[in-house]
Amino acid sequence: MIMLSILDDRAAKTAALALGIPVRGTLGVILLAKRESKLAAARPIFEQLVQVGFRVSTQVV
Template sequence: MRGIPVRGTLGIVITAKLRGVIPAARPVLEQLRQCGMYLSDRVINHALALVGE
């Protein structure tokens, strides 16, 4: 794709946490779930482990 990196919503949340843009990823992921985004417990737990939560 012309050298443009592709990221999904989960990747953006992880990147924001790692760069210090957001203080915690868990509340954002929970809010996404409440708004109807499907995220399995396994995926959420893996993402949180990547950012040390």
């Protein structure tokens, strides 16, 4: 069974990695979907996340 945790909290990511559980963040999931052509564009989703209070580095958006 393949396990993957989708986490954005730094402490949670650290704990999951310490247990050997692969981690991907929300932005990573969006980028993966874009790379696999499941999304037409990632930027509008990033911008919507920022509008609802998701904290993203300005270098990312």
